[in-house]
Amino acid sequence: MMTRKLPIIAVATAPGKAGVGVVRISGNNLEAITKALFQKTLKPRQANLLTLRDSGGQTIDQLIAIYFSAPASFTGEDVLELQCHGGPQLLELVMKRCLELGKDIGLVIAEPGEFTLRAYLNNKIDLAQAEAIADLIDAQSEAAVRGAARSLQGEFSDDINELIEEITQLRILVESTLDFPEEEIEFLENAQARVRLEAVKTKLQSLLAGAKQGKILRDGIQLVLAGAPNVGKSSLLNRLAGEEVSIVTPIAGTTRDRVKESITIEGVPMHLIDTAGLRDTNDVVESKGIERSWDAIRLADLVIFMADIDSSDTDSRLKDKILAELPPKCPVVHVMNKSDLLPVNTLLMPEGAILISAKTGDGIPALKRKILEMVGWSGPQEGAIVARRRHLDCLERASEHIVKSEQFAANGNNSLELFAEELSLAQNHLGQITGKLLPDDLLGKIFSQFCIGK
Ligand SMILES: Nc1nc2c(ncn2[C@@H]2O[C@H](COP(=O)(O)OP(=O)(O)OP(=O)(O)O)[C@@H](O)[C@H]2O)c(=O)[nH]1
Ligand SMILES: [Mg+2]
Structure with missing residues (x-):
């Protein structure tokens, strides 16, 4: 191809x-x-x-x-x-x-x-623009459309290229110093290397923060509803989705399979996954369902741990079990449901827990705000772009090399070569975002995910 x-x-x-x-x-x-x-x-x-x-x-x-x-x-x-x-x-x-x-x-x-x-x-x-074409077509929200359009116009690429250029300037300085060691230039002082490096680092951090938001805009959040049977997980899914997607009954163990529904909260795509209530059971079908609940938890971006207001010790033990299975950095929102049933002393609730009623809708706006806060969504932003996992990886790696280069810079003229080497590695990773220096097999992989006719 x-x-x-x-x-x-x-x-x-x-x-x-x-x-x-x-x-x-x-x-x-x-x-x-x-x-x-x-x-x-x-x-x-x-x-x-x-x-x-x-x-x-x-x-x-x-x-x-x-x-x-x-x-x-x-x-x-x-x-x-x-x-x-x-x-x-x-x-x-x-x-x-x-x-x-x-x-x-x-x-x-x-x-x-x-x-x-x-x-x-x-x-x-x-390459970043090519990816933006696919992202524009796949965009799941207005904000994602606008972000992809911005990337397609080259705004993301321009930022990356500027950063590469700044690193290039730094490298030229270091390497010219390396070529003339006899002049014994106090490179770091003369060239203001540290100041420049600091500027590169700051810019890289802000690009990384923007790309994290951009990845949320593009891919959305896998939000898993987990908890004991009958606490109201399916009721909450239906409440958030605004329709009866999942079956709700007073019988514990109603949900057997994962039920999925996509919604947006403030333009952020959320892929809700309702799961079978977690408990010990001899029912073959239910235990298969519970296995799937655990699988969903292990792949979540955010877990809503649900309990009902008269929750017991079993709940806190269950929560610990869930915490042990979460992917790294996956946040948990603790939700106490059925607030309509009896007056609740919120002071006695677990710290950070949100009180809701899936039945009446009470507390749902607060829950939505909490969800956005926990995934690190900082609100609609001027100039937001969409980004992919690939971009985040490249930015993170570049960032690691800049941090290392900083350590070598601190050693003064003795480690100038290593300093230059780290700069060059950082540059390589940034270059992969726009496609310079990208291995061919990766290129094939990226384009094969497009639809026919694109
Ligand atoms: N009063 C009241 N009842 C609720 C509320 N949320 C859910 N229920 C009731 O609690 C029962 C169980 O609700 P479900 O949504 O099926 O609970 P679930 O967690 O999905 O249960 P499983 O699928 O069995 O794990 C149903 O009878 C619901 O009507 C609420 O906020 N208030
Ligand atoms: Mg259910």
Whole structure:
């Protein structure tokens, strides 16, 4: 996939019926196939109302064709875009006709993400921007759309490139000092290396904080509702979802399977997972369900531990058991349910616990605020971007190398070489975000997650 130069074709619009369906072809020199399809060449960047016919001369569709000449196109190659009527069978026929006439030039069906990959390989966009295209299409909230659009415009990449440039300047200074040791320049003092390094560090920290928010915007939070049977987990799921998603009964052990529902809280996607109540049981089905509850807990981003107001010692033992299974850094919100049943002395509640009634909705706004606080969401922000795990990893690694470089800088001129080496490693990790210095297999992996036609 990575290196093939053949022209490619795909339906760029979603499967199913629609007003319009777009077929896109990209390749080097598409004039011949355009001529074969429409018996004429098209002026670039003009909408042409044309008739497409099959080999027997019968009309397939009347469509709008637009021709983009390389390099002024999305992929950087010649692109022919056909805006047809949006019927699945019709689009099949259009594809078939194009493939028939494109046989001579080796026209093949595109792999997932191949158009965007070409745009990337032809330097129309960098890797972070390419990822932003997929994230824009997958965005689950308005804030995620805006964040992805910003990344696509290059705002995230610009910040990364600025940081790389600042590190480059530092490296030039260090390395020139290394080249002329006889001058015995007090490098660190003269070049203000420490001040500059501090600035790099601060900037990196703020990028990392922004990327953490961006990852929440993109992927949302896996929020698991866990606790003993009958405490009201399913009732809370239904309350948060605003509909009866999960079965609620007074019988302990109602929920057997994981029930999932996605909602947004202040624009943050939350994937709620209701689980089977945790208890010892001889029921085969229920114990399978409970196993699944534990699996969900082990993969959670946040766990809501539910108890009801007259909770007992069993609850605190259960909570300890859950705490022992959580992934690292996974926060827990302790919720006391059924506040409508009897007056509660909130002073006697476990510290930090939130009192709610899933039945009446009391305390739900406070719970939502607590959830956002616990996942570290700092509210809608000017200039927020969306980010991926990959970006966070790169930023974290870069950050580690900057911290190490700082230690070497503190040693003065004796460890200048090591200092320079750490700077260069930090730079490599940052470069991977925008795609410079990225291993080929990783590139393939990233683009293969795109849909067909992108
Ligand atoms: N009064 C009152 N009853 C509630 C409240 N929340 C849930 N209940 C009741 O408690 C019972 C159990 O509720 P569920 O939501 O099924 O509890 P669960 O934790 O999902 O139970 P399992 O699925 O068996 O683990 C039902 O009869 C609910 O109507 C509440 O806030 N107040
Ligand atoms: Mg339930």
